Amino acid sequence: MSKLVAFAAIQGGYKVVSQVEGEYKKALETFDASTKVSFGNTAYYLPVIYSLLGIKVETLEDLKKPLEFARGLLPPHVKGKNHLPYLGPLLDAGMAAIFAYEIKEALRILNEPDFYSFTEDPDVESGSIWLGPADDTILRKRGVEFVDGSAPGFAAIVGAAPTPEIARDIVEDYQKKSLYIFCAANHNNTSVIQQLVDQDVQVGWNTRIVPFGPDISSAVFALGFANRAAMAFGGVQPGDHRKMLMYNKERIFAFVNALGDVGTEWGVAAAGCVNWGFPTLADTDIPEILPTGICTYEHVVANVPHEELCQKSVEVRGLKVTVSDINIPCSFGPAYEGERVRGADLHSQMGGGKTQCTELVKRAEMNEIEDGKVIVVGKDIADLNEGDTLPLGIFIQIAGREFQEDFEPIMERQIHHLVNYIQGIMHIGQRDISWVRVSKAAVDKGFTLKDIGVVLHAKFHQEFQKIVDKVQITLYTEKEDVAKLTATARAEYKTRDERVDKMTDEDVEIFYSCSLCQSFAPNHVCSVSPERTGLCGAYNWMDCRAAYEINPTGPNQPIEKGECLDPVLGQWKGVNEFVEKASRGAVTHYNFYSMVIDPMTTCGCCECIAAMLPSCNGVMTVNREFAGDTPSGMKFTTLAGVMGGGASSPGFVGHSKYNITQRKFIKGDGGLLRMVWMPKMLKEEIKDRLDQYGKENGYPDFYNMIADETVGTTEEEILPFLQEKGHPAMSMDSLIG
Incomplete structure (x- = not known):
């Protein structure tokens, strides 16, 4: 490692931190210190700072502490003819810059609240192409793809290619390998995103080409996304910086492509990404850092030809991808x-x-x-x-x-x-x-x-x-x-539906596990039965059986349910033994049909989360697409943050949408008749099944008895509605015993 590398990175760290300190001072002169600061709909505050330092930034005043921490990380300037080839000072300078960049972006949002659209897709026609940081709804939706392997990793591209055609070719190479492409920064007054838009290439989360922002500081959103995935799906606790960085190195396969001249600000950002185990590959002649140790292989690689950039990046990161060569005239993936x-x-x-x-x-x-x-x-x-x-x-x-x-x-x-x-x-x-x-x-x-x-x-x-x-x-x-x-x-459809609906847990001796999410939530073990579909909504009992037939060593393994220990709560000896082994002793048992007593573990991939509402003697559920407040006092994102990562949380449980109207849904707690609130969009989606359930259980108007956000979003607001409607939960035994 050359002296030039160390000098450039450390100088870049001082430059970035000083610039942001100036912007922060100006913000304090413009706004009150108690002014709210945030990245929008997220339970993770400023996610890099929160995940690594455990600091919850909610106001302008709260930015002071992490900014001081960033200043304290800056190492001494490089002096003299010799420089010891240690990575430590560079990594510290890089981390200082990353913290400063996140603060810089928070200040940008404060000063220019309409700069980013905070949506899944940009409004290209209006010129609003920058999305900014993903909210938790997008994180949950896209995180599933990183869990099940359909998205093996992401490429963070900064700058711009020499020509729009080269930019398109690079991006299409990554798309063919099913990677996400996170884009930030510009070079020569353009960016990869602008080059793609000029060629009518669709960009946005739906095509996996994500335009985060126009500056190098916007690249911090990619690191924030990775850290939030670790907290949401992997159960890594905020402030556990060592575990957070190791999790990213081992589980989040990402890398940086620098297209264009790499100055000190880009250089220190590259040094910062090495802390995560994310290497940087550049198309220009920059000083390299080739020893292994933190990244899988090299840390910084220079002079990579554009036509080799995708393959070389995948190779350096140690990423394994499967590419299917389908003989059709269009690209496929x-x-x-x-x-x-x-x-x-x-x-x-x-x-x-x-x-x-x-x-x-x-x-x-x-x-x-x-x-x-x-x-x-x-x-x-x-x-x-x-x-x-x-x-x-x-x-x-x-x-x-x-x-x-x-x-x-x-x-x-x-x-x-x-x-x-x-x-x-x-x-x-x-x-x-x-x-x-x-x-x-x-x-x-x-x-x-x-x-x-x-x-x-x-x-x-x-x-x-x-x-x-x-x-x-x-x-x-x-x-x-x-x-x-x-x-x-x-x-045929009618016959199939009747066959599935008529199956019960008592009909079979074998349930199935699903450990797909263990790559992100190591302690989570999902058990799937005929009347308890997978909480992600993607797997039912028949799906798991088919998957086992296809791949006997895969994530869907048969579970001999064994002796029934509790038919009301839904607990079996064989399931307990399997769960304890599969979770490596972290979970010894759980119940299929209860959210109050030892419920099933939950990971961040769940379609819905149910929560107790004690004042209403009932329960509510919220789907991840709903971004509003709920009577539990928490939005979906907060609920998922509290209980994701493979925890069994009494009073809460993750589940699929279909599971809501299955016969044994929270049977041990009184069943679906306990349901007193859910978002209107979810009610409409499952209306026919709710109507059928109500008729079968003596409440033909049950659909209209369930409150939604049009009635209220607190227990105090919805309770009179429930009493007026004569909701069955009002006359049931106390939910909390």
Whole structure:
């Protein structure tokens, strides 16, 4: 490590801290010291400062302590001819700059509250392209992808490429590897984000190309996202700086790409990222730091050719990615799942209320189908003019020696994700309410409907090879053919729903575990039974059984439930033994049907969180999409922060949306009739099932008895409503004994 590296980084640290001290002084002269300071809808305050120092920054006055801490971290200036090649002073200078950058961004938001949009997608037409720090709703939504491996890591790109075309090629390389791309800073009066926008590339969380901000200080949002993931999903406590940094090194696979001239401010930011184990790779001739120790391999690598930047970054970080080579004219991968096909980009579409679009998967005998055969019956995309619509029926036949009818809906559900993975194609919905939109760009590349079949055939073989031997796909586009398939499909849907709804926990001797989230929440063990779906909403009992059939050593393992220790609370000896072993002794037992007594552990991926409302003798639940206040006194983000990370928290429990109306939902606490409040958006989403539950349990108007935010967001506000409606919880035994 050269003297020049140390000099530049340390000088950069002094420069950044001094600048921010000046901005802070000016803010104190402009605003009262008690003025609120925050990053918006988050329970993690200023997340880097909170996670590493344990300091809760809520006011302008609160910024003083971390800023003083940053100043105290700055090492002595480099002097003399010799410099000992120790990383320590550089890391300290880098960390000081990172703290200062986060304070700088907090002051920017205070001074210019409309500078960032704080949304998932930028408003490109208005010129508002910078999103700023992600709120906790986005963190929870996107964190699941880092947990289940569909997003193996992220590339933080600062600066701008020499040409817009090079910027696009670099970003597309990362998208093909399913990585997120977090962008900040500019070079030569432009940025990678602006270069992409100028080429009509969609940016935002939905395409995994995230425009954090225009300055190098905005890169701190990427570090904040990583640290919040550690707290939300990994149970790392605020202030435990060593565990926080080690967690990031071992579990968050990220790196920095510096495109353009690396000055002292960029240099000290790179030194700061080394603390996290995140290396920096540059396209310019900068001094390198090549020894290993903190990052997986090198710390700073220079002169990386643009066409090699993606592969070299992945190699240096030690990241393992799986890239599927699908023979279609468009790029393919999870990075395109959130891509929109808007009106101006639209070539043609199927379904969405304009035509019928139906999907059906059926088991077939080996001799009935030909593997890899894709048939289009009727018109294809090439037969359409811009703006045309088509009906569409996707009929998939699967043969496999171990393929069962129970697996049909699981495979059917994959269609949504896999079709969305095609660049320029948007898929919404499932079953007989699907909607497919095809972009002009995809048609220009040569996309046809047959490519949908090619993708589904390849991916079903890749991801379900244990149970899939043959796949044949027929795509119908004639109205009569689609109508016929739809009638058949609806009969199948009805049969399936009745079969699943009729299953009970008593019907089976085997439950299944799901340890996908243990990569972020090491102590969390989710147990899935027929009447207790996975709390993330993505896995039910049949899904887990299928996953075990596919991968016997994977995250879904069979659990022999064994002796029933408590049929009301839902506790089994075999489950307890499995949970204790899988959590490495952190959790010895839990109950499936109670949120009051030893409830199941919860991680940050849960769709909803239920909480006791003692004054109302009932419970509430809130879904993660709801950002408002709740009668528990906490928003979803706060609730998740309190109980995420694999804890069993009496009085609270994470669960899926579907689980709400399953027969044994909090049965040990009185069941769903205890539910006194939930957000209106969630009520509407599950209205039909709530109505059915109410009729079956003697309360046909139960849906209207449940309060929502239009009634109130405190127990005092909703209690009169519950009493007026005669809510069943009002006459039940006390919830707290």
